[in-house]
Amino acid sequence: MNATAIAHPNIALVKYWGKRNRELNLPAVPSLSVTLAPFETRTSVEWGTDTDRFEINGTVAHGDAADRVARFLDLIDGARPPVSITSTNNFPTAAGLASSSSAFAALALAATKAAGQSPTLTQLSTLARQGSGSASRSLWGGFVTWSLGARPDGTDSHGHAIAPQSHWDLRVLVALVSDEKKAVSSREGMNRTQETSPLFAGWVESGPSDVTEAEEAVRSRDLERLGTVMEHSTMKMVGTMFSAQPAVVYMKPATVAVLHTVTALRSQGIGAWATMDAGPNVKVLTTSDDASRVEAALREHVQTVHTLHVGGPAYLV
Numbered sequence: 001m002n003a004t005a006i007a008h009p010n011i012a013l014v015k016y017w018g019k020r021n022r023e024l025n026l027p028a029v030p031s032l033s034v035t036l037a038p039f040e041t042r043t044s045v046e047w048g049t050d051t052d053r054f055e056i057n058g059t060v061a062h063g064d065a066a067d068r069v070a071r072f073l074d075l076i077d078g079a080r081p082p083v084s085i086t087s088t089n090n091f092p093t094a095a096g097l098a099s100s101s102s103a104f105a106a107l108a109l110a111a112t113k114a115a116g117q118s119p120t121l122t123q124l125s126t127l128a129r130q131g132s133g134s135a136s137r138s139l140w141g142g143f144v145t146w147s148l149g150a151r152p153d154g155t156d157s158h159g160h161a162i163a164p165q166s167h168w169d170l171r172v173l174v175a176l177v178s179d180e181k182k183a184v185s186s187r188e189g190m191n192r193t194q195e196t197s198p199l200f201a202g203w204v205e206s207g208p209s210d211v212t213e214a215e216e217a218v219r220s221r222d223l224e225r226l227g228t229v230m231e232h233s234t235m236k237m238v239g240t241m242f243s244a245q246p247a248v249v250y251m252k253p254a255t256v257a258v259l260h261t262v263t264a265l266r267s268q269g270i271g272a273w274a275t276m277d278a279g280p281n282v283k284v285l286t287t288s289d290d291a292s293r294v295e296a297a298l299r300e301h302v303q304t305v306h307t308l309h310v311g312g313p314a315y316l317v
């Protein structure tokens with residue numbers, strides 16, 4: 001059977017960093033994200049063909065990338081036939097956003113449908129998590145919490161919709177500091193941090209209350225409260241990276257310049273808060289009213305700024 005699905009990427013407002021189970025991709029901390037449009041991944045799956053073939057953004061995957069997709073498909077059906085996949089992003093892979101979140105969410109939705117299954121969104125999220133942790137948050141639109149869960153098999157560690165796309169018309173501006181492929185993958189960076197940073201225990205201990213704080217801020221549409229906890233979660237995560245051995249440093253000079261600019265904007269009364277992920281790019285959370293002033297300020301340091309809005313859920317085409 002054939003099926004096609006579309007999913008948006010998300011960025012974490014409260015961060016996922018570290019795993020309590022690498023095999024099942026179970027997180028060390030809960031996290032909370034916002035789904036982002038108009039960026040999206042469109043994935044078509046043919047279940048039952050001559051040979052496995054995975055085409056990602058026009059290039060056929062080989063080696064580790066292909067193995068990762070094949071293992072993911074095996075989770076759907078351990079006795080599956082060969083599968084053909086064509087997946088494309090409508091945004092540059094170097095856009096400064098984790099494309100694995102939309103990729104594995106779209107693949108989970110399209111591949112289960114093509115396999116003749118009808119999983120719930122929660123089951124899809126649990127499946128997508130095993131492809132890439134952040135993908136567990138891309139099945140829903142709006143604001144999503146990825147719960148820590150307690151069961152050893154991970155069936156209670158998945159996304160939960162906190163508020164839909166229509167709840168809050170925010171903007172996220174991506175200041176593109178660098179589009180080079182990073183030297184340390186997020187997976188490698190988080191594993192090294194977890195194994196070597198003396199700050200990691202504090203990170204894990206303080207994570208759950210950040211998610212509670214962010215959920216309350218989202219529900220009450222309190223941008224200052226949400227931005228404050230987002231920056232705190234981000235800087236704690238960066239602190240664990242810097243204190244790893246050897247240190248994991250994704251920042252570039254322009255990253256720091258943008259962070260200072262965001263702080264300066266706030267002192268001028270503009271509601272803007274910054275976050276970063278496993279890379280040098282800075283994402284700025286702001287309102288639709290302030291977005292153009294924030295963009296102008298970011299352009300003093302970077303050439304490319306993507307302006308994104310809150311996106312909707314993943315869906316079958």
Ligand code: 2P0
Pocket residue numbers: 011012014015016017025031098100131132133134135186187276277278
């Ligand atoms: C996040 N990041 O919450 C965090 C913040 C990067 C920093 O999720 O190993 O590609 O596939 O579960 O999801 C990036 O890591 O890692 C990420 P895996 P993933 O968005």
